[in-house]
Structure formats: structure tokens, C-alpha cells
Amino acid sequence: MSVKIGIPRALTYYAYYPVWKEFFEGLGMETVLSRPTTKKILDNGVKETVTDACVPIKLFHGHVLDLKDRVDYIFAPRFVSVNNEKTVTFCPKFLGLPNMIRSSISGLPPLIDIRIDLKKGRTELFKICYRLGRQFDADLLTIIKAYMRGLKAQARYQMLLNQQLTPVEVLNIMEGGEQPVQNTKESLKFAVLGFPYTVYDKFVNVDIINKLHKLGIRVLTAEMVPPKQLLSQAKKVPKNLFWNFSNQVLRAALYYLDNAKVDGIIHITAFGCGPDAMVDKMIELEAKQRGKIPFMSITVDEHTGEAGLMTRIEAFVDMMVLRRGLS
Amino acid sequence: MKISFPYMGTSHIAFKMLVKDLGHEPVVPPKPSKKTLTYGTQNSPEFACLPFKILLGSYLEAIEQGAELIITSGGAGPCRAGYYGVLHQKILQDLGHDTKITVMESPYRDIIDFLGKIRSVIKPGGVSWWTFIRVFKKAWEKLKALDDAEILSHEIRPFEISRGETTKVFKKCLDIIDEAYTLKEIQEAAEVTKKMLKSIHQDRSRRVLNVGIVGEIYVVLEPFANLEIETMLGEMGVQTHRSIYLSDWTRENTGFESKANVIKAASPYIDELFGGHGICSVGHTVLYSKKGFDGVVQLAPFTCIPEIVAKSILTQVTHDYGIPVLTVFLDEQTGKAGLQTRLEAFVDLLGQKRDVIEGAAMEGIAI
Ligand code: SF4
Numbered sequence: 001m002s003v004k005i006g007i008p009r010a011l012t013y014y015a016y017y018p019v020w021k022e023f024f025e026g027l028g029m030e031t032v033l034s035r036p037t038t039k040k041i042l043d044n045g046v047k048e049t050v051t052d053a054c055v056p057i058k059l060f061h062g063h064v065l066d067l068k069d070r071v072d073y074i075f076a077p078r079f080v081s082v083n084n085e086k087t088v089t090f091c092p093k094f095l096g097l098p099n100m101i102r103s104s105i106s107g108l109p110p111l112i113d114i115r116i117d118l119k120k121g122r123t124e125l126f127k128i129c130y131r132l133g134r135q136f137d138a139d140l141l142t143i144i145k146a147y148m149r150g151l152k153a154q155a156r157y158q159m160l161l162n163q164q165l166t167p168v169e170v171l172n173i174m175e176g177g178e179q180p181v182q183n184t185k186e187s188l189k190f191a192v193l194g195f196p197y198t199v200y201d202k203f204v205n206v207d208i209i210n211k212l213h214k215l216g217i218r219v220l221t222a223e224m225v226p227p228k229q230l231l232s233q234a235k236k237v238p239k240n241l242f243w244n245f246s247n248q249v250l251r252a253a254l255y256y257l258d259n260a261k262v263d264g265i266i267h268i269t270a271f272g273c274g275p276d277a278m279v280d281k282m283i284e285l286e287a288k289q290r291g292k293i294p295f296m297s298i299t300v301d302e303h304t305g306e307a308g309l310m311t312r313i314e315a316f317v318d319m320m321v322l323r324r325g326l327s
Numbered sequence: 328m329k330i331s332f333p334y335m336g337t338s339h340i341a342f343k344m345l346v347k348d349l350g351h352e353p354v355v356p357p358k359p360s361k362k363t364l365t366y367g368t369q370n371s372p373e374f375a376c377l378p379f380k381i382l383l384g385s386y387l388e389a390i391e392q393g394a395e396l397i398i399t400s401g402g403a404g405p406c407r408a409g410y411y412g413v414l415h416q417k418i419l420q421d422l423g424h425d426t427k428i429t430v431m432e433s434p435y436r437d438i439i440d441f442l443g444k445i446r447s448v449i450k451p452g453g454v455s456w457w458t459f460i461r462v463f464k465k466a467w468e469k470l471k472a473l474d475d476a477e478i479l480s481h482e483i484r485p486f487e488i489s490r491g492e493t494t495k496v497f498k499k500c501l502d503i504i505d506e507a508y509t510l511k512e513i514q515e516a517a518e519v520t521k522k523m524l525k526s527i528h529q530d531r532s533r534r535v536l537n538v539g540i541v542g543e544i545y546v547v548l549e550p551f552a553n554l555e556i557e558t559m560l561g562e563m564g565v566q567t568h569r570s571i572y573l574s575d576w577t578r579e580n581t582g583f584e585s586k587a588n589v590i591k592a593a594s595p596y597i598d599e600l601f602g603g604h605g606i607c608s609v610g611h612t613v614l615y616s617k618k619g620f621d622g623v624v625q626l627a628p629f630t631c632i633p634e635i636v637a638k639s640i641l642t643q644v645t646h647d648y649g650i651p652v653l654t655v656f657l658d659e660q661t662g663k664a665g666l667q668t669r670l671e672a673f674v675d676l677l678g679q680k681r682d683v684i685e686g687a688a689m690e691g692i693a694i
């Protein structure tokens with residue numbers, strides 16, 4: 001029977017799942033993905049986490065619990081950096097993630113808590129994979145093959161993203177699902193920005209993207225900005241943020257504010273998120289300075305209410321329709 | 328030029344002198360108050376950390392007093408503090424103020440570079456490097472004298488016979504150090520204040536508890552932010568030892584005293600620098616525990632990222648070493664009465680625990 005590696009459907013899942021899934025499978029292991037977020041997963045996470053943590057971290061705990069009794073290992077890497085931008089790292093909660101998990105949850109299977117720090121050099125990712133492979137007694141050739149397989153999957157993921165699909169849609173296609181049909185009737189265009197793990201976790205944000213679709217709104221997200229364009233936004237701010245995902249959100253906001261014609265920007269922030277407090281204010285001020293594109297922020301937490309959220313969205317949309325009608 | 332700087336503990340007394348010595352007019356922001364906090368909270372994002380809000384309020388108050396330039400520090404470790412300057416500046420702009428904020432990065436890497444930056448920012452017309460270093464050293468001496476007095480005050484307070492005397496004497500000490508101007512005067516003031524504190528009426532027969540204070544730098548250093556927790560504890564008969572002092576921080580970060588020990592102590596639990604002072608909170612707690620302290624209080628702003636991580640790791644430290652840790656998250660709503668109650672309960676627990684251990688020791692039982 002092959003070794004089972006559990007991968008939590010949370011945090012970096014939305015950005016880096018393909019490479020790890022294919023790599024592990026290339027090594028001959030079985031990967032098990034935690035189930036999509038449910039109330040139970042969230043509640044379990046909330047129970048195990050230090051009370052002051054943000055919702056996404058609580059969710060991560062919940063997903064680890066979902067896997068705990070059905071796998072041999074849990075993949076909970078420490079993300080330190082994913083490119084060579086010198087001052088950029090991840091939120092402290094990513095940096096301390098394996099430690100938090102270990103402190104909070106007892107009776108865990110062993111964690112695969114490799115340290116992913118790609119600014120060390122171009123070959124770093126391979127080195128990490130090599131060490132990991134050796135840990136599971138794979139030979140060099142198998143490791144190389146698995147590594148290539150991982151890279152290929154990640155490249156395909158990126159390519160599909162560039163076709164204006166969301167990570168969830170892409171991951172679905174990669175699992176053999178169908179290409180979603182674009183609704184051509186949609187009239188307004190909104191940028192919906194935030195961490196991939198708050199924007200794409202349907203449960204925690206009460207499925208905001210589909211709600212917008214139903215209102216006839218086309219949704220653009222941070223992942224749909226071509227990576228090069230995204231990077232070139234950096235020069236518009238005096239200093240980079242320290243956190244990878246937050247930089248992406250801020251840069252995407254600047255991109256949509258300046259280059260792409262969107263009718264509004266919605267920032268989804270996580271309750272209790274430190275970086276978001278800064279980013280949200282930055283976007284608000286940048287939008288205000290330009291004075292053209294309306295901005296709204298929505299905070300999601302354990303008890304995000306469907307009704308309240310809908311009212312706010314509808315009011316925002318109404319305002320937009322009104323603006324359009326007048327101009 | 329009118330130059331201001333953050334208000335943090337007693338450090339303004341030293342910074343004020345430095346700015347003056349460099350030929351500028353210092354603007355000391357008022358001691359943070361309810362008003363400061365209201366200013367800050369009104370203009371900050373809701374979930375910004377407490378230091379962000381107090382600092383912003385402070386800057387606005389300094390601007391009311393005519394500050395044209397604000398010099399601040401970028402904080403240690405990759406955390407929100409590193410971005411405070413940028414966002415504060417944006418918010419000030421948005422409010423229609425053109426006061427500039429200049430951020431000094433931590434002097435950690437290169438002290439010469441750090442000094443050079445200060446010198447160039449302040450443009451001390453005609454002040455030579457030699458003079459600059461002299462006045463800088465003087466300010467440093469003052470900072471140390473201030474910290475030394477404070478350290479001593481926390482040692483003595485639990486023994487004071489009339490409640491509140493230490494605090495009164497300490498205030499006088501600050502005035503004396505404030506007035507000292509030449510290097511010699513500063514050194515003398517340091518001596519005098521030490522004597523003053525030591526001659527406070529004390530009952531040395533009291534058995535006091537020892538509590539270490541760890542946490543995020545701003546709320547540890549600024550009594551307004553931590554509701555004067557050290558004074559509160561002191562008056563409950565607890566000797567507090569603080570893991571962070573400004574002079575200590577600069578000494579550490581400038582290579583005078585290495586952080587290595589603290590990080591080493593934390594390493595069995597976490598060997599990743601995860602921003603802010605998070606790892607130090609873990610390391611210091613381990614060290615306090617090894618030194619036989621009765622407990623540790625962790626101070627953190629509400630939503631403080633690294634301290635939340637540290638808190639979850641500290642549960643393991645408590646588990647391994649048995650040292651009780653009380654985490655206090657502070658925000659604009661935290662009230663003194665509520666904190667007092669929590670502290671009393673914590674101190675009670677520490678007292679009982681010590682009695683049990685001592686009782687067992689007397690009977691020769693190992694716990
Ligand atoms: S970036 Fe925000 S939401 Fe994400 S883990 Fe950190 S605090 Fe939580």
C-alpha cells in the first residue's frame with residue numbers, strides 16, 4: 001500500500017497545489033486532499049486554534065484535522081519565499097505554521113514541514129525536492145522525474161490562469177473538469193481582490209464570486225493579472241510589503257486602478273488579519289487619490305452572514321449601475 | 328527645523344537632547360493619552376495594531392505643535408512596523424498635512440550607515456562628524472541612565488513601604504536626568520538617581536514574586552499602551568523583569584550584546600525568525616524559566632501577528648517547563664480594571680504554586 005500524504009485545502013493550496021501533488025505522486029505516493037471547507041471543518045479549526053488567530057489559520061487547523069486520521073503524513077510546509085525579491089517573505093503565521101499546528105493539535109501524523117525558501121537560488125526547489133525524495137527512499141532518477149512532473153503541472157496551472165480563469169476553475173480543469181462557459185452578457189466588471197485562500201474558499205466568503213456572477217457581473221482577480229504586469233506595479237509604491245500574497249493584492253489593485261477598465265474594486269479581507277489592515281488602507285487611499293473607481297472592502301470571519309453581505313453588494317452594484325446610467 | 332519623534336517610554340528625554348544638540352528644535356509629542364488614541368483610532372484602519380494607532384495619534388499631536396519632520400524607526404523583523412512609515416505618510420497626506428516622515432531602518436546591519444543616515448537627514452549645518460559622534464554618545468549615555476533608573480524602580484517597587492512612593496521618586500529621577508546636559512552631568516545624574524531610588528523606604532523581608540515581561544516592543548516599552556502593567560504588578564508585590572529596553576535593544580542590534588542566546592533558547596521550539604519580536608518572546612520565556620522566575624507575562628497588541636504565533640508556541644514551553652504564561656492582548660478597549668483582575672488572579676496562582684513547590688521542598692519531595 002502506498003504512503004498517503006494529506007494536503008490541506010487551505011492557505012497555499014490555492015497557489016501551489018499542482019506542483020506538490022504531482023511531485024508526491026511522481027514519487028509513487030498517494031495524495032489525499034482535505035474536503036472543501038464545511039461548517040464542521042471551520043468549527044473544528046476554531047476549537048483548536050489560539051483564539052486570536054485569523055480565520056484562514058483557523059481554517060488550516062480545521063483542514064489538518066480533517067486529514068489527521070486518514071493519512072500517514074500531513075504536508076504543512078513553511079513558506080519563507082517563492083521568488084528572489086529580497087525583502088519579501090510570508091506572513092509570520094506562514095513562517096510559524098508547522099509550529100503552531102504542532103502546539104495546537106495533538107496526535108498528529110508526522111508533518112512534512114520542509115522549509116521553502118526559493119530566494120536562496122535557482123536550484124533551491126530541486127534541492128528541497130531531492131531531500132524530500134531521499135527521505136522517502138526514492139532514487140535520484142525517480143526524484144528528477146517527479147520534480148519535472150511537478151514543474152510541468154505548475155506551468156500548466158499558470159498557463160490556464162492566464163486565460164482569465166480563477167485558480168479554482170483551473171484546478172477543476174486539471175482534475176478533468178470542464179472549462180466554464182464565460183457569460184458574455186455580463187455588463188459590469190469588478191476586480192475582486194484578496195488572498196487566494198479568502199477569495200476562493202467559497203464557504204468562508206459565502207460564495208461571493210458566484211453571487212456577483214448571478215448579478216451579471218464579471219469578476220477579475222489578482223491571479224488574472226499577467227505576472228510581469230503585476231511585478232511592474234511595484235514601482236508605484238515607495239516600499240514593498242514584506243508579505244508575498246499582500247504584495248500581489250496591492251499590486252493587482254494598482255494594476256486594475258490604472259490599466260484595466262473595471263467598474264469597481266472589492267477587497268476581501270480576513271477578520272483578524274494583520275497585513276490586510278495595512279493593504280486595505282493603502283488600496284482605499286490609492287483609489288481615493290485617483291478618484292475614479294469605487295472601492296469597497298468586505299471582511300469575512302467565522303460568522304459572515306449571507307444576508308448582510310448581499311445587501312452591501314447590491315448597494316454597491318446599484319450605485320455602479322446608477323453611475324453608468326448617468327455618464 | 329522642528330523635528331519630532333515617537334513617544335516611547337522615557338526615550339524622548341534623550342532624543343530631545345540629541346535633536347537640540349544637532350541644532351534643531353525638538354517637538355516632544357505629549358505623553359500618549361486618551362486624546363492621542365482617539366486621534367489615532369479615527370484615522371487608522373480598524374485592525375491596525377495598537378502601536379500604529381498610538382503613533383499616528385502622536386504624530387498628529389506633534390503636527391499640531393508645528394513638527395515639520397518626524398523621525399521614526401522601521402522596527403525589527405519583517406512585520407507591519409516596517410510599513411508603518413509609508414502608510415502613516417499616506418494618511419497624513421490624505422489629511423492634508425505635508426509633514427515628512429523619515430524612517431530609520433534598524434541599526435542592526437551597519438551602525439556607521441545608521442549614524443550617517445541620521446546625520447544626513449538632520450543635516451546639522453556645520454556639525455562635524457566628530458561633534459556628531461560626541462553628541463550621539465551623550466544621548467546614548469542618557470538613554471542608558473534612563474533605562475537603568477527604570478530597571479531599578481521595578482526592582483524596588485514591590486518592597487516599598489508606602490504605596491506609590493517608587494513611582495513618585497522615579498518621576499523625580501526623570502526630571503533630574505532630563506536636566507543633565509554635559510556628559511559629566513549625565514553620569515552624575517545616573518549616580519544620584521540610583522541613590523535616590525535605593526533610599527526609598529523598603530521592607531526587604533517581603534517575599535516577592537518574580538515575573539518576566541516579554542512581547543511586542545512598543546507595548547512593552549510604553550506604559551500608556553500597557554496600562555502601566557509593571558507598576559500594577561509592582562504594587563501587587565511582584566518584581567518585574569523586562570526583556571526589552573531601548574538601550575538594550577540598540578546594544579543588541581548593534582552587536583554589543585548578541586541576541587544569539589535568546590534565539591538559541593527558542594530554537595528547540597522554533598528556529599525561524601518569524602517577524603517582530605516573536606522569537607524573542609519564546610526565547611526569553613525559556614530563559615526566564617531556567618532562571619527560576621515564577622511566571623511570564625506576554626504583552627501583545629490585539630491582532631499582533633508574530634505574538635499570536637509566539638503565543639501558540641508558548642503553550643508548549645509552559646507544558647515543558649511548567650512556567651505559567653499570561654498573555655495580554657491590548658487594544659483601545661482594554662480597560663485597567665479588567666486587567667487588574669486578571670493580574671490579581673495570575674499573581675494568586677503564582678503565589679500558590681510557589682507555596683506548593685516550597686512546601687514540597689521542605690518535606691524533601693521532588694516535584
Ligand atoms: S496574511 Fe493575514 S490571513 Fe493570512 S495568515 Fe497572515 S494574518 Fe492570517
Ligand code: SF4
Pocket residue numbers: 274376377378402406407408409543602603604628630631632633634
Ligand atoms: S509586531 Fe505586532 S504590533 Fe508590531 S508591527 Fe507586527 S503586528 Fe504590529
